[in-house]
Amino acid sequence: MSRYLAAALAVRVPAGPTTAGRPAPGGTTTAATVAAAPVPRSDLRAGAAAMAPMLLAYLPFGLLVGAAVAASDNPVAAYLATWTIYGGAAHLAVLDVLGHGSGWVAAAAVGLLVNVRLSAYATAMAPDWRSASARRRVAAGVMLTDAPWALARGHRAAGRRDYYFGAAGLLFVGWPTLVTIGVLAGQWVTALPVAGLLSAMTLGAIVVPQLRERPTAVAVGVATVTAVLTAGLPAGPALLVAGATGGAAGVLAARAGRSS
C-alpha cells in the first residue's frame, strides 16, 4: 500500500510540448521524468498513473456536480449529461441556467459556449492523430476533456497517443463514478468551500509546467489578465475571449521570437 502511495505522490506533471525522443527546448524534465518513472512502464500506464492523483483532486467537483444532478427537476436527464456533455463546468452551467427558470435554449447556448474550448483542444491534437485509424480518433474524441489533453500535450511525441488513452480512459471511467457518488451523497460537499478550489488548482498545476515555452507563457499571461478583466461576463463568452486573446498573443510572441 505504501509503495502505491509513494508512486502517486511521485507522479509529476509533464513539463511541456516535446518532440519525438527528446524534450523540446525548455521542456527538459518531461521525457526524462516520465521515462524514468519507476512504476508505469508503458505509455498507457504512465498516462493512467498521471491521471490518478487528479481524479482524487476532482472528487469534490464530481460530488458537487452529482449534488446538482440530484437537485434537478429531471434527475435522470441531468444524470445522462454525465456522458453526453462529459464536462463538469458545462454540466453545472446547464443545470444552473435551467434551475433559474431559463428555457432549454438559453441553457444549451451556455453549455455549448462553455464546451467550445474542446474544439481548440481537438484541433491542437490533430498532428498527433493524423496517422491514427478513424476508430481510434473517435475514441480519443469521445473521451476528450481538459486534463487528459493538457497532460498528453506535455508528454513526448512518441507514445503520446497511448499516454492520452491511459489518462483519458481512467477519467472516462472515474468521472461518472464520482458524479454517481455525488448524486447519492454529495450534499455535504457544499459545506466545504475549499473543495471548490481543488479542481482549479489541479488544472492550474497542469498548465504551469508548460509555461517554459515562451509563446505559451505569453499566451497564458495575456489570457490570465483577460480573464480578470472579463470576470463580470458569463463563463462562455469570457472563456472565448480569453482563448482568442491568448492564441493571438502566442502567435505574436512566436513571430517576435523568430525575428529576434
Next chain:
Amino acid sequence: MSVLLAVLVVGAGSLAFRLGPLLGADRLPDALTRVAGWAGLSMLAAVVVRSVLTHEDPGLPAAPLLGAGAVAVCLLATARGFSLLLAVTAGGATYLAATALVALP
C-alpha cells in the same frame, strides 16, 4: 423535458467540437493547430482564474483573495517540481490555515 432537450443539444454539440477537428485532422494546417494549443491553454488558465474570482465562502468576504493565495501556493509548488498531489494538498492546506487565521477574534 427542457432538461433533456438541453442535455441532448449540448451533448451533440460537444461531440461535434470533440470529433470534428480529429476526424478532419489531415486537412488542418500545422500553424492552426499550434494556435489552437495556445488558445486551449489560455482557456484553461481562464477557467482557473474564474474559479478563484467567483470563489465563495460563507461569512468570508475575502474568500477570492484567500483562494488566490492558496492557488498561487499550489502553482508555485508545481513549478518547483512537487508532484500534483502534494502541490494541491499544499494549496488546500494554505487555504484552510488562512481561513482559520482570518476567523480568529
